[in-house]
Amino acid sequence: MFSDKNDFKEVFLKRLEMMYGKTFPESTSRDQYFTLGNIIREYISINWIGTNEQYRFNNQKQVYYLSIEFLLGRLLRQNLMNLGIYEIVEAGLNDLGIDLDEIEEEEADAGLGNGGLGRLAACFLDSLASLDLPGHGCGIRYKHGLFEQKIVKGFQVELPEQWLRHGHVWEVRKPDLAVEVLFWGRVESFKENGHLKFRHVDAEGVTAVPYDMPVVGYQTSTVNTLRLWSAEPSSYQAGRDMMKHKRETEAITEFLYPDDTHDEGKTLRLKQQYFLVSASLRSILRSYLSRKRDIHELHDHISIHINDTHPVLAIPELMRILLDEHGLDWEEAWEITSRTFAYTNHTTLSEALERWPVRIFEPLLPRIFMIVNEINERFCQSLWGKYPGDWNRIEQMAIISHGEVKMAHLAIAGSFSVNGVAAIHTEILKQREMNLFYQFYPEKFNNKTNGITHRRWLLKANQPLSKVVTNAIGSEWIHQPEKLQGLHAFREDRMFLEELHKVKNHKKQQLAQKILEQNGLRVDPESIFDVQIKRLHAYKRQLLNVLHILHLYNRFREDSSFDMHPRTFIFGAKASPGYFYAKKIIKLIDSVAKLVNHDPVVKGRIKVVFMENYRVSLAEDIIPAADISEQISTASKEASGTGNMKFMMNGALTVGTLDGANVEILEKSGPENIFIFGLTAEEVMKYYAEGGYYSMEYYHHDEHIKQVVNQLIDGTLPDSADHFEEIFDSLLTENDQYFVLRDFASYAAIQEKAGKDYEDTAGWLQKSLINIAGSGHFSSDRTIKEYAADIWGITGKELMKK
Structure with a gap:
């Protein structure tokens, strides 16, 4: 399409003037985005027509x-990469003083x-x-x-x-x-x-x-x-x-x-x-x-x-x-x-x-x-x-x-x-x-x-990690994602693990800056970035996550000797407009965030962030920065999940139940490189078929559970009013349909283990590498x-x- 960056610049400037009737210095980022997009789409049309003709005849x-x-x-950067002209276009735009990241923001x-x-x-x-x-x-x-x-x-x-x-x-x-x-x-x-x-x-x-x-x-x-x-x-x-x-x-x-x-x-x-x-x-x-x-x-x-x-x-x-x-x-x-x-x-x-x-x-x-x-x-x-x-x-x-x-x-x-x-x-x-x-x-x-397309969720969303991987094992993984298995050879390579560490820190710093800009909250990039981003639904159990955060807060308040590695809990989710229970969970996350984020007793060890308007482009910012991937649905309820695969491919470790594709992620990563907790699908289905689960028993016999459940309605949470009575009732009066209280202690224990494992930096990086190496199986290329x-x-x- 373009022989070099100068060829691209000539085409770009001429097209911009023709489309908008203005000179380049007068153009806006939106003008530049639509100019570039039109050029690329017209080029795509050559092969588009050819493909259709091939299918026709x-x-x-x-x-x-x-x-x-x-x-x-967004499709701009993806199309540039797929067409093989990303470097030429980026270099040409740089010469013109245009930041590709900036004009990409013009694409909805x-x-x-x-x-x-x-x-x-x-x-x-x-x-x-x-x-x-x-x-x-x-x-x-x-x-x-x-x-x-x-x-x-x-x-x-x-x-x-x-x-x-x-x-x-x-x-x-x-x-x-x-x-x-x-x-x-x-x-x-x-x-x-x-x-x-x-x-x-x-x-x-x-x-x-x-x-x-x-x-x-x-x-x-x-x-x-x-x-x-x-x-x-x-x-x-x-x-x-x-x-x-x-x-x-x-x-x-x-x-x-x-x-x-x-x-x-x-x-x-x-x-x-x-x-x-x-x-x-x-x-x-x-x-x-x-x-x-x-x-x-x-x-x-x-x-x-x-x-x-x-x-x-x-x-x-x-x-x-x-x-x-x-x-x-x-x-x-x-x-x-x-x-x-x-x-x-x-x-x-x-x-x-x-x-x-x-x-x-x-x-x-x-x-x-x-x-x-x-x-x-x-x-x-x-x-x-x-x-x-x-x-x-x-x-x-x-x-x-x-x-x-x-x-x-x-x-x-x-x-x-x-x-x-x-x-x-x-x-x-x-x-x-x-x-x-x-x-x-x-x-x-x-x-x-x-499966997920590794070209978007690794090659595009995490270009620094992609370069580290390519430098180590070559570029064949882009066409054959199972070649990521070659990374196993670098498990003991300290220099390679350090490169992984640098990439993760860089992505965490970028996300911390975005959180500051969007939420006005300063978070520590050295903390564990613990992420749950997905559709808001009771079976996905964002409630279990937020009740555990409240539990950690209580431990800080009641035990001056308690300490933990700093952790930033990041949420992103939309609740369906008519799903009022899910909307209450969003309000609960916000109330818990207000409670813990600025309490001096917590000493900044816990921060809670809800990033509004979760979407693909936001996921591309969050996933590469994650240390822990929360995949904590009630076992037997999540058909597969694909977020779990995206996190794995970017080196995050899964905290999850044996549900959906988590079972196969366990097989690919090995039990020592994933944090599994809670009821199995068979146990859940047996409860549904035969009964025998009584949430009140867990409420009365576990002081930690009783405390966090009571805090939903006892005025502990700021701006709570009567907002969380429905959640309280779902856990006790309605017998906790998704076994939040049943899995609470197991979840708290595995989270504590994950926090301690994170402090062994070399060991954690090895676990991260093993997850990346095993993630090629979850490419949508294999599925298709x-x-x-x-x-x-x-x-x-x-x-x-x-």
């Missing part, structure tokens, strides 16, 4: 990844996701392109994303994310490829050539307009596509209140996860889900049929992956298209559909397995409901064939029962593959949550442990290779050549 099978979230983060985090589900989808797209695999994403272009979080007097306040305020340089609007999605109305039946047919009439149409974003592979010519759909009003129809129609239409793609605690919110969320799948399937089929391919062979050329239950309506939507638009009979349509879709489950929480009231589903999607009802009837008939007379089993497995449509059941029935996302998670699905389905479809179930080979049946360029 060869016989490669393609996969489409449907997800309600794609948590991309794309507001397209919330947590691990969306970040996983983004990592998968990166790996697909970097491995030269034909895979694309389909999602929604949310105008305001989830929300921008502000902490006001300790409380979470939600503001609209304005990530599109200045436009988005990486997207290309494609109005010529818009499609119409239909809601409401009614279904008419009619006879045609002796066959019963159906048509959807008097429907309300919504226009779905695609915005395409290039997904650039790392130093490869492959550029795949993330297609995001925006809802716009359809053309005028007589008798329609157009202003009302415009408001209702734009609401579909305005916010991620509208509050569904009421019927209006449920309807909007269901609209979002059908909007995504209907638009995506029309687009996929239009592309497929444009190549003159046979609709009967769709499953041989296309695989569609459902990322959790949100896009499950794709199954009946494809059936509708095959039945109503292509005239296939039911059996043939079902054969094609059930061989096209694969489904990933991301939860063991029964409340997270979506189900929609028929009273909302049927009027909103009348033809889709007819098809789901027919799928259910035929599915229940097949169950009767295998389990005659077992009405209880059939009732439990039915897709529609008790006035609800059960989306996970529909996903399993309509997919050829069902996978969990960590070894323990998949076993729990098979043996507990979906055991009846596993008995019926054992061949469908498989495991694909999650497994999906490609075992589920999708897709191959990359090199395999195609062979």
Whole structure:
């Protein structure tokens, strides 16, 4: 693209003047960012067009990844690295007096996701392109994303994310490829050539307009596509209140996860889900049929992956298209559909397995409901064939029962593959949550442990560490992350360990400065940076963490001889707007921070920081600086986790339960290099099945537990009023559903051990190195290779050549 930095400077300056009609000295950082972004996107377009042409004319099978979230983060630096022009561009900008870090701040985090589900989808797209695999994403272009979080007097306040305020340089609007999605109305039946047919009439149409974003592979010519759909009003129809129609239409793609605690919110969320799948399937089929391919062979050329239950309506939507638009009979349509879709489950929480009231589903999607009802009837008939007379089993497995449509059941029935996302998670699905389905479809179930893209979470987010690693073992790890195992050879190398130490200290100093700027709090970079950053949910047990901090504070207050290595506890999390219990936890963290941060008795040994508006770019600042990674969910509740992998890859040590991918991290790091505590998944499930846990016993028999629980309501905490009675009740009156008190003593003990181990600097650095060396297994490249080979049946360029 650019022969050298001077070539880049010439192109950059000329383009800036042409775009903004001003000279370079008059330009702002935003002008410079958008100039650079446009140059890079235009360059990407050469390979983007070439990739699409390759897919159009060869016989490669393609996969489409449907997800309600794609948590991309910033793309400027990532694209520069992937294109192999980072050094040239940075040098050219430096010559012009421009700091790349400064103009990168002009890029908003794309507001397209919330947590691990969306970040996983983004990592998968990166790996697909970097491995030269034909895979694309389909999602929604949310105008305001989830929300921008502000902490006001300790409380979470939600503001609209304005990530599109200045436009988005990486997207290309494609109005010529818009499609119409239909809601409401009614279904008419009619006879045609002796066959019963159906048509959807008097429907309300919504226009779905695609915005395409290039997904650039790392130093490869492959550029795949993330297609995001925006809802716009359809053309005028007589008798329609157009202003009302415009408001209702734009609401579909305005916010991620509208509050569904009421019927209006449920309807909007269901609209979002059908909007995504209907638009995506029309687009996929239009592309497929444009190549003159046979609709009967769709499953041989296309695989569609459902990322959790949100896009499950794709199954009946494809059936509708095959039945109503292509005239296939039911059996043939079902054969094609059930061989096209694969489904990933991301939860063991029964409340997270979506189900929609028929009273909302049927009027909103009348033809889709007819098809789901027919799928259910035929599915229940097949169950009767295998389990005659077992009405209880059939009732439990039915897709529609008790006035609800059960989306996970529909996903399993309509997919050829069902996978969990960590070894323990998949076993729990098979043996507990979906055991009846596993008995019926054992061949469908498989495991694909999650992964993260090491190119973003190590190469980009921690460039100093990347350089140390490359200097030691070469650069092959960037393409083959399992090569990180080569770092084991440096376990006794004092100079190398010292380099690791310098990098960590540098990152901690940078984060300490950011905390000072954003929170006005001065923290000690020599302290242990103990980090819990993730979605706020009761099962993730931020409560256990903060109660332990309160316990340490009490020890300082009551025992003048007590001391510990200084520790900075760092939190970052968003609570869903309607999840009031989670919001109380945020307020509790803030109140505990006010209590301990400036108490002279503590002598600065403990600091508590809540960093507001947690997002990808903030995670990239925090994770490389972490010493301890808090992965303390109630065992059996976290499907996998991906934050645990990002921390491991950056040399943080895990304090965690044997939950999700922590089990596999233990295998890769070894038990002496991870801090495991608490109940096992088997013990938790036994309590749930048989009872026997009484939180009051722990409250009455452990003085430390009694003290911290009482402090929730006894006025110890500043500004507490009656804010924490709900938390107090959840622990005692409601019997502590997530076993916070049961695991408290074990957690306190392992935290004390971690603190003592940290004081052995050489030993800690060895543990850190071993974690980095073992982290290559958790690259999304490994995960995607497994999906490609075992589920999708897709191959990359090199395999195609062979």
